[in-house]
Amino acid sequence: MKLLQIKPFYFRAFCVSAPVVFNTSLTIFYGGNGAGKSSLSEALEWLLYGYTKRRRKGDEYSKNEYKGSYVHNACPTGTAPYVEAQVKLADGSIHLIRRTMKLNKAGLALDQESTLSVDNTPVADLSPINLAYTEAQCPVIVQHGIQDFIHMRPIDRYRVISEALGLSELVEFKDTLERAKIQRRNYPSTEVAQAKKIVAQLIANLKSVDLVTLATRWQLENYSVDADYSLILDKARELSGSQATTLESALKDVRTRQTEEISRVFDIAPFQPNPHLGTTLEQIPPLVAQIQEADAKFKMADATYTGATASSYKVAQLEFWKQGLTLVDTANPEQCPFCEESTITPNRIRGLEARLEADDDLSKSRRSFLRETDSYIALLSQAEQKLPQLEFDFISDKNVSALEKLFESDRERLQAFAAENRQSVQLVRSLRETITWAKDSLSNLKTFVTQPNKVIEAAVTVADIPTRIGKALAEATTSLKQYNEIFVTFKPIFERELSDEATVTKFTSLVDILNNHASVRLIADAKAFDSEILEAQRLVEEHILDQQKVALTSRETEILSWYGLLSPNTDVKFSGLEPGRSEYSLKAEAFGKTMNAAASLSQSQLNCLGLSIYIPSVSAPDSPFKFILFDDPVQAMDDDHHESFLLKVIPELMNKHDFEVIVLTHLKETADRLRDINFTGNFTYYRFDKLQATGPVIVEHIILSDDMKKIRQLAQGNDDNREMAVDRIRVLCENIMREAHLRKKGFRMSVASGTASSMVPHFAQVPSVTPAMVTEIQDTINWSNPAHHTPPGYVVPATTNINPHIERLQKMINDLGLKK
């Protein structure tokens, strides 16, 4: 399929414009940035595929930002943008293909939805004209695609190369399946999600019935449902004593057992005396002895203190005097600070000092009294801290009733047991109360310490602390020993006949596990299904790997061949591709060593590699395209690669592969060089003028004076140069006629691609063209034609023979005003 013309209509930068015509094997477009070049390449891509890669990538970043970007902003409501192209197929037939955007109800273009027509007949695809192609064969090679290739991650480059090898749909299917698998896992159906919750609980239940290994396996989502439930059945039989052989009957038996256990639940532990009661009780007598000792010390200190207070003044009075002596005015030492009379005589001061000295003894005995009191209280606290070792719960009437139901024949013994429990609890409480009373009383005593008379009174109340504590302790000890004895006799009966929460939990867990067999089965099935999906993914990957090998067998040689054209004689070069599951290994060679190409090749070489991968996809035997459009292909190339691309790759495509080549570039140097290389060939050179609100302005770019300058130089050279000069004179004749027609008549010559002679009659119709000009140009064409065909015996004209034709054409250019 060759491209004859294309007409974008309100697409991207285009509004309403004449079709862009492609009637030469090479079409060069030169234009600055933003002139509308990429709108042309994207129009072609959109026409063929209904989307552009640039837009698709943009949508990945922000659909909102790119929304509507295919539509020109001046597109009137109700007008559907389209791109239309005239193409020529391999069988010679010419067709008009049009892709039109759909409009919504408001008449606005839906740029993501389009319809296709061939020769004005709606079609679903291009199969009616036997046109089938894939995304990989896209004949539009754009710089951003190549740049992406250079900078992309290995996984993304994998996709690009897979696409270039024609495997993109397989890879996309693989990726879609992976995403579907993840989505399914992250958002399971309600029953699977519910079953997962249940199984998570069952894992805890398995642990509570000591099936820890199985719980670990389930935690790892490793199920073998039948074998697992066989283990569970064994455990159910072991715990319940059931002889069941099926899960259903085991569940029934376990449930019965669970009910029994629940009815026999009585936690006797809170009523159990300290198992080390004997040892604890042995610690009591020494403690009592210590209390007695502390009591003796306390009483002695109390006696000393209360004795001292009997012979001294009241403490407050002493304090009053002491304070008074500190307030005496040294300037007037005899004046009393309180009554302000001169009553402080030396004799009185001596008297006061004697009394205060006596009070020192009182202070000492008071401190001693307080210290002993504190020690006494501390010892009692120590005794109090031991009490929890003697304490247990009080058996209530309700507890007794519950036990009596379970032990109907032992009612009398149970009553005795309960009575002993209650007495013990009561006596231990009494002991605690006695100790608390003693501590409180001693603490209270301390508060009266500055009131010796009250201390004397209060000391009487604490006089019998050791006696009272000793009595309470003796009673509690006797009772505890009796209760402990009776508890020990009951203990085996309790252990045999009573159940507890832990046992009930085991049966409850078993019931849950047996009862939720279906949930486990569902999760196991889901897990097995996930494995099947994984297997399907693996098969696709295997298939892709196989296809990669097949594709690379044929393509690698081509890729290397194109790369060799682009990048000859370099020390570091791309050397091949290796298939992989998530990336291709791009190999490079340097000085006989193999390395990773992506890391080793220069930007320029990677640009060449990108082109070398894309070009063979378009020129592959199964590709229907016989044209290729390069949009800024040489941006990242150095001079040598740039020259190789223009001088070798494009001619190879045109001559060897019979491709129509379209090059869009923003580099004038590239465009001019391409024109120069192909000056004698069949090419068109367009220029994008500054973008207008109405769209890009595309004009044929002919600078006749440049051509003339080159011809003059060649005419002075050797045979080869002069032969080229003569051939270029023929091309110059064609350009003069085309340019004159375009400028004087305002439109392109209809036979612009025909032979020079076929243009002459049209040239004759151009205003300002004289009959003499027509005759002269025909004469020069006839004279220069043999240089193009170089028939046998052709003799290259001498410079003196060439010059008259040059001057004739120069005059014609001047006279027709075509110099600029």
Place this chain on the structure above:
Amino acid sequence: MPKSKLLEDIKRQTKDGLLRALLEAYDPSPDTAQEQKVSMLVAKLEEIFRGRLNETTSN
């Protein structure tokens, strides 16, 4: 866009029933949004899984 020959090939060659069913349900068209393609496969997977469950239950 015609359906990829490679997708048709793998569908024809594979003996894996699940993979074949997924390939049949898969829409490779570039006009179809990726999310929609994923949703279609998820729906297919769910349909197959549910079908299997029903089969197990009825057996």
